[in-house]
Structure formats: C-alpha cells, structure tokens
Amino acid sequence: MGIIQADTIQGVIFDLDGTLANTLPLCYKAFNHAFEKYIGRRFKDEEIRAMFGPPEEGMVARVVGAEHCQDCLEDYWRFYAEFHDTSTVEIEGIWELLDSLKSRRVKTGIVTGKGPRSAAITLQKLGLDTLIDTVVTGVDVVVPKPDPEGIFLAMKHLELRPGHTVFVGDSWADIKAGRAAGVTTVAALWVTSAPGHVAILKEAPDHVFYAVPDFAGWLAQHLPDHRCCMPVL
Numbered sequence: 140m141g142i143i144q145a146d147t148i149q150g151v152i153f154d155l156d157g158t159l160a161n162t163l164p165l166c167y168k169a170f171n172h173a174f175e176k177y178i179g180r181r182f183k184d185e186e187i188r189a190m191f192g193p194p195e196e197g198m199v200a201r202v203v204g205a206e207h208c209q210d211c212l213e214d215y216w217r218f219y220a221e222f223h224d225t226s227t228v229e230i231e232g233i234w235e236l237l238d239s240l241k242s243r244r245v246k247t248g249i250v251t252g253k254g255p256r257s258a259a260i261t262l263q264k265l266g267l268d269t270l271i272d273t274v275v276t277g278v279d280v281v282v283p284k285p286d287p288e289g290i291f292l293a294m295k296h297l298e299l300r301p302g303h304t305v306f307v308g309d310s311w312a313d314i315k316a317g318r319a320a321g322v323t324t325v326a327a328l329w330v331t332s333a334p335g336h337v338a339i340l341k342e343a344p345d346h347v348f349y350a351v352p353d354f355a356g357w358l359a360q361h362l363p364d365h366r367c368c369m370p371v372l
Contacts, residue, residue: 194277
C-alpha cells in the first residue's frame with residue numbers, strides 16, 4: 140500500500156475542510172452562532188471539532204435535540220453562507236492545482252464529513268465546483284471517516300482502483316481512512332496547526348507535505364506524461 144510508481148496516478152481524492160479550503164474557523168463560528176441561540180452556550184473550537192464525524196444534521200441534532208434541529212441548521216447555513224467570504228482563507232495554489240489536474244484529465248473527488256449544502260456553498264464561492272468530478276458528503280455514507288466507506292464510494296463514482304488513487308487529508312481520520320481503503324495517503328499539513336501534526340503522523344501517512352507547491356511537484360512526477368510539468372505555484 141502507498142507505493143505509487145511514475146505515470147500511475149489516475150485520480151486524486153481530497154478532504155475539504157482544512158485541505159482544499161481553510162473553512163474550519165468559519166465552521167466554529169457558525170456552529171456557535173446557532174448553538175448559542177438554541178441552548179444558550181458556546182463551545183471551544185476543540186470541543187466542536189471533537190463532534191465532527193456525522194454531517195451537520197447529526198451534529199446539530201445531538202446538541203439541540205430533534206425539536207430545534209431544523210431551525211438550528213437553517214441558522215447555521217445562513218451564517219455560513221453570509222460570512223463565508225470574510226471568514227474563509229483561500230489556500231494559495233489550490234485552484235491552480237485542481238485546474239491543472241482537470242486539464243490533464245486526472246479524475247478528482249472530495250470525501251467530506253460536511254453536509255451537501257455547506258459543501259456546495261464552499262465549492263461555489265471558491266470557484267472549485269467546476270474542477271471536482273464527484274463529491275461524497277456526510278449524508279452519502281453510513282459510517283464517517285475514519286471508515287473508508289466514503290473513499291470507496293468516490294472511487295466507484297470515478298471508476299478508480301486503489302493502486303491508481305491518492306487520498307489527501309489534514310486529519311488523523313483522513314489518513315486512517317485512506318490506509319484502510321488501500322490508496323496512497325497524503326497528509327496535507329499546510330493549514331493544520333503544529334499540535335495536530337502528532338496525531339496525523341501517528342497514522343503513518345505515505346507522504347507528508349507542508350505546502351501546496353511541494354505536493355504539486357510530487358504529483359507532477361507521478362502523473363501520465365510527467366514531463367509535462369504542473370504549473371509553478
């Protein structure tokens with residue numbers, strides 16, 4: 140597992156939050172905005188991140204209960220969309236990377252724990268929606284990451300085999316899911332803060348990158364006709 144030879148990568152599947160977009164600060168703000176309204180308390184960032192796994196629908200139901208779940212979700216999505224442009228930091232080089240993969244006919248996918256509505260907001264606002272071939276959200280799977288179900292589903296949609304697939308993520312659950320799926324795993328540490336690196340590296344990713352240009356350079360050596368270089372980021 141994890142051995143990629145030159146000219147063999149046919150598809151790259153990404154996590155979304157913290158990997159393709161620095162949306163986690165916005166997620167924390169949006170959840171606290173909604174939770175405070177319905178239960179009168181706010182949570183620390185790490186407390187909210189610990190709730191991740193199920194999509195927003197499952198998270199919110201656990202915190203505010205079924206009676207207020209839908210109203211709380213609507214408040215979450217409204218805040219998420221309204222403050223997306225001012226609270227989300229684009230990751231330099233991501234659009235160029237995906238555009239290059241698209242132009243070279245490398246299949247691209249996303250496996251995220253987000254629900255479809257918030258995932259669509261982020262992809263549309265960052266102009267990534269036309270560069271991704273398939274999106275698997277938290278509502279599309281029975282068991283979230285670190286279970287590999289989402290990765291298997293994305294590979295099925297893209298008609299990919301594990302030996303030709305790379306999965307890129309910024310959490311220990313991403314790496315564990317990728318290893319369980321039998322694909323090459325890449326730890327994307329260009330957003331994750333240093334304290335989070337220990338848990339991620341403990342899962343033994345096949346490759347670790349701290350900057351998008353470094354990852355793009357590695358990809359360029361393993362894509363069909365790798366002599367045709369990826370763009371300089």
